[in-house]
Amino acid sequence: MRIDILTLFPEIFEGPLSESIMKRAVEKGLVEIHFHNIRDYSEDKHKRVDDYPFGGGAGMVMRIEPVARLIEELKEQREYDEIIYTTPDGKTFDQRTANSLSLAGNIMILCGHYKGIDQRIRDLYITKEISIGDFVLTGGELAAAVMIDAIVRLVPGVISDETSALTDSFQDNLLSPPVYTRPADFRGHKVPDVLLSGHEKKIEEWREKQAYERTKKLRPDLLK
Numbered sequence: 001m002r003i004d005i006l007t008l009f010p011e012i013f014e015g016p017l018s019e020s021i022m023k024r025a026v027e028k029g030l031v032e033i034h035f036h037n038i039r040d041y042s043e044d045k046h047k048r049v050d051d052y053p054f055g056g057g058a059g060m061v062m063r064i065e066p067v068a069r070l071i072e073e074l075k076e077q078r079e080y081d082e083i084i085y086t087t088p089d090g091k092t093f094d095q096r097t098a099n100s101l102s103l104a105g106n107i108m109i110l111c112g113h114y115k116g117i118d119q120r121i122r123d124l125y126i127t128k129e130i131s132i133g134d135f136v137l138t139g140g141e142l143a144a145a146v147m148i149d150a151i152v153r154l155v156p157g158v159i160s161d162e163t164s165a166l167t168d169s170f171q172d173n174l175l176s177p178p179v180y181t182r183p184a185d186f187r188g189h190k191v192p193d194v195l196l197s198g199h200e201k202k203i204e205e206w207r208e209k210q211a212y213e214r215t216k217k218l219r220p221d222l223l224k
C-alpha cells in the first residue's frame, strides 16, 4: 500500500509514524508513506498558500492552485483508490472505514488548514471527506496520523500475530473482553478462574459473554 500525504506540516508526522508497528510496517516494505509539502507547489514569490475569503469574514482559506498542481502531478504518476480530505465536517471515521481503506493500493490524504480550503478543491478532486470526531483540531495532520495508524495495522502482515487485529474492539461491533496477566493474585484481587482452567472452549465462551456484557454496559449503541 502507498499513502501520499499532502500537508503544510510534514514534521507533525515524524513521531506517530516512526515508532513501533508503523515503523515496522514501513521497514518491512508493506506500506510506503510519502510526504508532499503543499508550500513547495506555491508559485507565489512569498510561497503563500492561503488567502482572504471572498465575501469577507474571519480566517484564511487554502488556495486552490498549489493543491491542484500537487494532486494532478501525483495522479499522473498512478491511479488512486481514494483522495481523502481531513475535515471536521466529514463523515466520522470508524473501524469499518479503516478495514475498507486497508485494502486500497494507493491513497492520498490532503490535510486541511486555516478556515478550510477553497471549495473547488473538494468538488474537483476529493473522493472522501473524513472527520475523526466532533471536535476541531488545529489542522488535519493529527487526524491523518490517527487514520493511518488504524489503517496500517490492518494491512496483512503488519501485525505478526494474525488473529490479533481480528479480535480488536469494534471488529464485530463489540468491545474487547477484559485481559489479565501474571500475577494471578494481586493483593487478593484474583484473575477469573476460567482463564486459569486451560479449558479452551470455556475460555472462549467466557470472552464472548464478557465482550457482550461490556458492550451492553459501556456502548449499548453498538448493539443496535
Ligand code: ADE
Pocket (backbone or CB within 6 Å): 086, 087, 088, 112, 130, 131, 132, 133, 134, 135, 136, 137, 138, 139, 140, 143
Ligand atoms: N481537522 C480539524 N478538525 C478535524 C477533525 N475533527 N477531523 C478531521 N480533520 C480535522
